[in-house]
Amino acid sequence: MSPRLKITKYVIERLSQIDTSETTGCLYGLMYDGILLVVGLSLELFENGKNTYNQLLLYLPAEIELCGVVKFSDSLIIENKTKEVLQDVDITDNPLVIIISKNKDMKAYFSVHDKFEETNYEVMESDELWKQFLHVRLNTVLPLTCEATIAGVKNILQNKRKKIASGQVSFHIDGTAVYLFGIASDVGVTGTSTEANIGELIDSLSPEQPSRKKKLNTHTLEIVPVNAVMKTTKDILSDKLVKTAVKMMTTQRKPAFCISMPLKIDTLAMIHRNTKLSELYTVLVEAACRSLRLLESVLLEQLGQEGIGDGAGLRLPETFHYLPQELGHFLTRVVPKDIPDESMEKERMLLHEQLALPLDKPIFRRGNAYTTYGGRLVNPHEALPLPSTSPHITVALVRGRYTYHHYMQDNFNDDGWGCAYRSMQTIFSWFRYQGYNTTNIPTHKEIQQCLVKIGDKPSSFIGSKQWIGSTEVMFCLETLLGVQSRIIFANTGSELQSYTPELIYHFQKHGSPIMIGGGVLAHTIIGVEYNAETNETRYLILDPHYTGADDLTTVIGKGWCSWKNSDFWNKTAHYNLCLPQTRPCI
């Protein structure tokens, strides 16, 4: 019997927007409850006779597997190359084929005994996806010592994978007494009931989560941290117990170069909340092995390069997880430590092409990586109800992720004078989390030092409580990030409205937050709405004057992040706006 089919909203949207000359793509999905859920796709470039999806699979969280193909054609014709892809589908006996016609009509077929049967599908909305699924993130460090040769690295990593798959490893859910054991042990789970599922466990860990909060933040992403421990004792009851007493063998050989490093495994698996804890073990083993294969490929690639052949210049592989808003699923990359993002553009370009992502903005630079954002609020405006949509209303919002910076943060009292600094920090965070750079968000002092350094302010400015305005923001962005800004002067608050088209254009083209200074106040504009019928403009304002804790409910409830009408602006004050510009790059 073929499974039921669900497709995430993300995939549906990506499919409807794809504009490609390629004829074939691959579909990635996971199985739960007899349902095949399609969560991702890539374009199959069929380059160099290699199937690119095999490498791409290593980038995806464990449990997500190849599940079928998508054809961009008007008829159901499966040529040999595509057939080969379908044969690689292991997750289900009935590989999926989706046909996208020229006029973007979509049909789905399951392959049943080499015949294609059309099937219905359900669309899974994005908030439903995040509600039903969660991620487990395995973090552990394997000490790695081997000969600095390709064979040496291959060998030892194969051994490590064998060891992890042998059942000797146990996984421990951080902060709990829950340990998961492999086949080498007769107990599957300890610390909780064997019948428990992961969702219940997570809920039991944070019982007093106010439901109100959950309603506000629809994109709550749950990540369960897991670590690993290695069994060092043998099973006494095993028939295969070898009891040879400890001994030491010393071997001499030709002098050879060895490398020794801590191999950091940082890997994800995407699982349904109803997954039983007892089923989690094999998922984590697969996640660890995926990570090891990815780490291996980066080490081998380096060893194959000129100059690093003997391992002397080998760099530690570093893992980054990305959750691009377009994709709706995680993607993991491993890159050599300290190699600048700029010199890895080629690899990223390929990835953008494979995933049919825009080629004009960074998505997979280090700065784009998913983080915890230092405990600050990320995109608080997403908790607001969406503005009403109608043909005569245009809405343009900030693109991507920023963090909310406001008064009194970092135990630093800037109440009454630091609003423009905070607004600038929000802009800096946007550039950082969009991957344009990896510069740390500057402190007030660093901002002042920068302005003194470029000769804009006297040295007495450092440590003072002097205000700054839009031009200073522009100077700092230019000096510290190399970002150019456009400055708009409005003589009065009323005049501001005439610049609405510029603001809409800014958010559509660049998408960065805008700093606005006027009178004694600075604010951050993160969106505009224009109603053509009433000729009214509303502004989405992120207010840096907030002095409380980083609590989303308060920030939204008390209007520190909210839509304001044009009467929000002082009719008689001058206003200066700083619109940070982006340059197309990846």
Next chain:
Amino acid sequence: MVRAIYSPEYCLQYLEQFASQEIFVTGLILGQITNSRENVIHLARTPEEKSTDNVSEESFTSDKQEPVKNLLGVSEAWVADHAKHVTRMLPGGVFVQGIFITSDEDIFEEPNYFSKVKSILNYMYRILNSNRFMFANCPDSNERLILHMSTNTKVLTCKSVEIGGPNKNTSIKPVEWKFLSKPQQWQRLDCYYEFDDVYPVIVKNSGISVKQQFQQILESAHKTIDSSVMFIDGELKDGSEQLEQIIKKKKSKNNTKTSQDLPKSMHVSLFVPFENALPETVEYLECDGSIHFSGVVSSSVFMYPKATVSEAIAAVKQDIIRSLASRFTMHCDALIDDNLLPEEKVCFNEPPRRVLVPVGSLYLCDYLFPGEAPAEALLSVRELLDLQITETDVICDIETPADTSEFDALDRDASSEELLATPQEASQFMYITGICFALFVLVISILVHYYDGIVDFIGKILTKS
């Protein structure tokens, strides 16, 4: 509350036997301290001293000499050496807790005698502290027991003194010594700890010190084992829970009728977290050797059933490290040359393996070098523990000696490191040797063939000059 010690009844007979013969004897008190009770396991008479100026490792032989008649004649070093050797035979959680003396003097009242007793205990403390991986001094208490039976009055007195502290005038505390009519029950915990580590080393011209290698292995093993998580019968237990309770719970769960059974051994498993404190760099070095340390340490510890899980965990961890340290010390003491010479391509070091020997209602251990028969263990049990056991009492199969064929197999398994003599290289070597030999034969035959001519030729040159 007065400190109380529980001892098996045979210890009383043991002391009385010396007292009735009116002979002066000193010996060690072996026991276990837990929060719920202190138990003595065994009293072991210190063998008679061979000679005062030769207190070496091999000195416990049965040569008879003039026995020491009096406490003041006892050598502190001798007793301490006894304690050191006995500690190797103790499982984790069991320690030398003090000394016993049978004599006609009142050792607590006579200042001379008492200061001698303290001096013996302090010396012992210092010697036992010299190798921290032996866990020879009980980490939980600095109070050592002094048990005295008067040969005159047959009165038994026990007191404790604090040792190792800065305070010279330590207070003496009374101790209540109780005998148990029934043998003490022990909860046994077993595990096999496995080692399998390969790491590169730099041999260069200086060679490798075996002792140093062992020391490094000990240090890393100690760190690893210390950080490990321990499961009992596959489950993570609350540290404050008593071992007895675990058994009871299990019984009520399984609801078996055979509740009269002796408590079965608990199976311990250790899980080591992967190291997180490594420096975040790639180290790069030229190595010309590798060390493969592999095999098991069999561990059996015996706990008072009311001991807590934490106490048991500490004992198991001590036991593995102590056993490793004991083997290494014994192995290095027996080595003629500590240095592995650079010429030796492959070198095996097989430390002695562990065997169990019954003492009272539990087991202590001993170590057998490769090729040694179980009878060797009888000797140390007699000498160091003053006990007679038979060869069949020794449990020899908890560990097996390594044979070299197994080594080869293990090495092929550890494919991360390549041996010097790979097959190709070997054949290449033979090839070159072959050619060299052929050339040599050729040169010789040419010499022989043209012998006359050459002699003639040389003669001519010589005469010319």
